[in-house]
Amino acid sequence: MVGGLFIIITSQNYLKKVVGLAIFQTAVFVFFVSLAKVLDGTAPILTKMENAYSNPLPHVLILTAIVVGVATSALGLALVLQIYRNYETIEEKEIQSLELKTDK
Amino acid sequence: MNFLLINFFLISLLLVTTFFIFKTTSLISVVALTGAFTLLCSAIYVNLDAVDVAFTEAAVGSGISTILMVMAAAKLPEGKKNKLINLFPSIILAVSISLILIIIIANLPLLGDPNAPIHLHVVPEYLKESKDFFHIPNVVTNILASYRGFDTLGETIVIFTAGLGVIALLTSNTLNRKTNFKKNNKKNER
Numbered sequence: 001m002v003g004g005l006f007i008i009i010t011s012q013n014y015l016k017k018v019v020g021l022a023i024f025q026t027a028v029f030v031f032f033v034s035l036a037k038v039l040d041g042t043a044p045i046l047t048k049m050e051n052a053y054s055n056p057l058p059h060v061l062i063l064t065a066i067v068v069g070v071a072t073s074a075l076g077l078a079l080v081l082q083i084y085r086n087y088e089t090i091e092e093k094e095i096q097s098l099e100l101k102t103d104k
Numbered sequence: 105m106n107f108l109l110i111n112f113f114l115i116s117l118l119l120v121t122t123f124f125i126f127k128t129t130s131l132i133s134v135v136a137l138t139g140a141f142t143l144l145c146s147a148i149y150v151n152l153d154a155v156d157v158a159f160t161e162a163a164v165g166s167g168i169s170t171i172l173m174v175m176a177a178a179k180l181p182e183g184k185k186n187k188l189i190n191l192f193p194s195i196i197l198a199v200s201i202s203l204i205l206i207i208i209i210a211n212l213p214l215l216g217d218p219n220a221p222i223h224l225h226v227v228p229e230y231l232k233e234s235k236d237f238f239h240i241p242n243v244v245t246n247i248l249a250s251y252r253g254f255d256t257l258g259e260t261i262v263i264f265t266a267g268l269g270v271i272a273l274l275t276s277n278t279l280n281r282k283t284n285f286k287k288n289n290k291k292n293e294r
Contacts, residue, residue: 054153071266
């Protein structure tokens with residue numbers, strides 16, 4: 001998770017920042033699902049045998065969150081494409097220097 | 105014990121993948137590594153008994169989002185090897201956040217403890233009753249579609265809005281930024 005945050009801050013390339021965001025999200029998902037684990041439990045699909053089942057509630061939350069996460073990264077990619085169309089680069093430093101040039 | 109070993113192995117693979125995503129500059133390999141990352145995550149979900157989540161992650165996270173990223177990376181130029189920015193403050197931030205997380209995780213119940221508070225509240229009722237109510241053995245489906253149906257409705261609205269946003273961004277020519285910017289650039293060159 002910290003690795004994802006690190007990539008977001010240090011990379012200059014905007015596509016890599018979107019990837020960093022996705023990694024950050026996925027790490028949080030893994031943490032949530034690990035809370036739902038019960039030792040010697042099985043997947044929460046009811047059978048005739050009496051078993052210990054894992055907690056289905058975090059699974060539901062994460063199912064929703066994964067799909068929303070994909071929507072977020074799609075929006076981020078669309079933004080990156082639009083930036084590339086306007087500036088013809090997706091490196092942060094180059095965009096900054098171009099902006100400074102036009103201000104003068 | 106076996107379960108813990110597999111989990112440890114998969115998570116160390118995840119860390120290695122993250123490191124290589126951080127290191128590579130070529131965009132298409134970053135995208136491929138992200139696909140591998142999400143696939144590893146779905147393996148972890150299977151190991152943690154979350155089969156439905158693993159399905160979704162493999163289909164949506166590893167499939168659709170990788171396709172979207174490949175489509176984007178095909179239109180973008182190759183990444184350049186630039187110097188990293190904000191290196192020092194981000195190292196401090198990363199170390200402090202991981203310290204805080206480790207302190208918090210030490211206070212959490214143990215992994216797989218059946219008496220943790222999360223397993224005691226509404227979930228036993230869901231597990232007991234849902235089969236009689238809905239006649240579907242999969243509890244995750246029951247909660248997703250019935251008990252928490254409004255959440256799923258909200259999710260659909262979010263995705264619809266995101267789709268509208270993507271279409272608006274990709275088709276808009278009203279930004280006008282491009283023409284102004286190019287004119288200014290030409291002026292500067294002269």
